């Protein structure tokens with residue numbers, strides 16, 4: 001194991017983030033504020049509370065999860081797609097490292113950035129709502145595991161994508177809709193029975209539900225199911241990455 | 254001493270069906286400068302890329318420093334620095350950070366003094382905090398060399414180091430390469446410039462259509478394949494060739510006799526020509542010979558390869 005290589009890749013990716021620090025921090029702050037204005041104030045004045053939680057606070061975990069998924073996937077895919085596109089991937093292939101170091105470096109950085117931004121959202125939301133986090137340890141746990149899993153999936157997308165369009169396709173067509181339909185801004189129990197059943201097929205619901213449980217002790221599905229969902233996402237990501245590098249698919253000619 | 258790189262029956266067929274390498278066998282000795290010469294599409298880049306781990310070979314084996322490039326890739330690749338043919342470089346990163354990054358990839362702890370030394374030797378130290386996109390093409394190429402040297406490799410691969418580099422810079426680069434060799438680095442370079450191979454290399458390998466046509470000591474190569482041109486200036490300019498002198502390889506050029514002959518032919522015919530000249534009652538004022546260049550040797554070989562292919 002070449003830890004110095006992991007560190008180098010990780011540091012370089014983080015530096016890439018810090019080069020656009022302003023943009024990286026500002027955009028989540030702005031979008032969170034907008035969500036609070038739109039959902040918290042406009043809708044919140046009608047819904048008031050969900051299962052005893054003020055609506056403004058209720059949407060915080062969903063909002064964080066939405067950002068976490070989007071950020072992990074886009075950072076994970078962009079991180080590896082760029083060197084592929086610019087051609088600098090040759091350095092990684094010629095270096096005395098295996099896919100383990102490459103994945104740890106890129107995915108680690110992508111997940112870190114996603115967690116950082118989700119944290120910024122959490123901090124911002126304290127300006128708007130009053131809340132207490134019931135299980136802080138689990139909250140951090142869910143946040144880290146989710147961002148790692150989706151950064152891995154993003155990483156796979158980045159390797160798979162042959163152009164920028166494909167790079168944007170999955171997040172746009174799959175991740176964002178699943179998050180919105182996964183109860184980011186409502187509880188599944190608020191839906192009519194049929195739609196509630198449909199929503200339960202959505203794997204992202206399990207992530208949001210578990211995350212919300214960590215905040216408020218309320219959940220759409222049992223916490224155990226949420227944990228299994230995270231583990232499954234993580235497993236899929238790991239196995240796919242392992243397969244890709246073992247076969248050299250779309251990497252080594 | 255065992256060769257530092259041992260290539261055996263290396264073959265690569267791309268997914269598209271192109272046979273880029275067709276059974277290359279080659280030993281590269283420690284400390285030498287080997288120039289690979291060949292026309293566009295000969296397979297030079299494919300050969301280098303395969304040794305460096307960018308391309309999976311279809312068949313054959315390579316060891317670097319005794320380590321198999323597949324099963325012991327970590328040890329093998331640690332010994333290598335690669336400067337690719339194309340300028341592939343991250344545009345927004347600063348030069349110094351970029352070079353340090355490569356060193357890290359090779360598992361070497363940070364060493365600012367070494368990085369400074371490398372950058373200075375490439376006249377890039379004043380650009381250490383510049384972003385790559387602010388550099389000229391030739392500077393970017395030097396950054397790539399700096400990156401390849403950042404971890405102190407034992408073997409340096411330079412894929413067309415002179416492409417897009419001006420004459421001065423080329424000379425400086427050659428000087429650097431020689432310096433590296435003095436320090437014991439083995440250097441493998443590909444080039445289209447025969448002048449470069451002639452200037453730099455200890456040995457020259459000629460690649461064509463995925464095969465290594467030959468590898469030979471540069472001096473020997475030029476001798477054994479060389480033709481010499483003998484120019485004879487007579488006391489009086491000649492208008493036409495006298496009967497008794499006419500023979501293969503001899504022609505009249507602006508009043509001088511020009512005789513072209515094969516140096517490794519059993520008889521060069523030089524002695525015979527001279528005696529015939531004096532027999533014809535002509536007096537020689539001056540003689541000069543010229544060795545043919547590697548370029549001609551190279552073209553001869555590649556043409557010969559084509560001709561052989563046409564007959565089979």
Ligand SMILES: Nc1ncnc2c1ncn2[C@@H]1O[C@H](COP(=O)(O)OP(=O)(O)OP(=O)(O)O)[C@@H](O)[C@H]1O
Pocket residue numbers: 253267268269271272273291292293294295296297298299300338
């Ligand atoms: N990625 C690839 N996919 C398919 N074919 C390829 C690929 N790269 C190279 N080739 C083909 O393999 C052959 C050898 O190419 P290579 O780049 O090794 O030649 P080269 O000797 O380096 O040429 P040049 O002097 O132009 O750099 C060519 O026919 C080329 O078209």
Ligand SMILES: [Mg+2]
Pocket residue numbers: 297298299338412
């Ligand atoms: Mg080439």
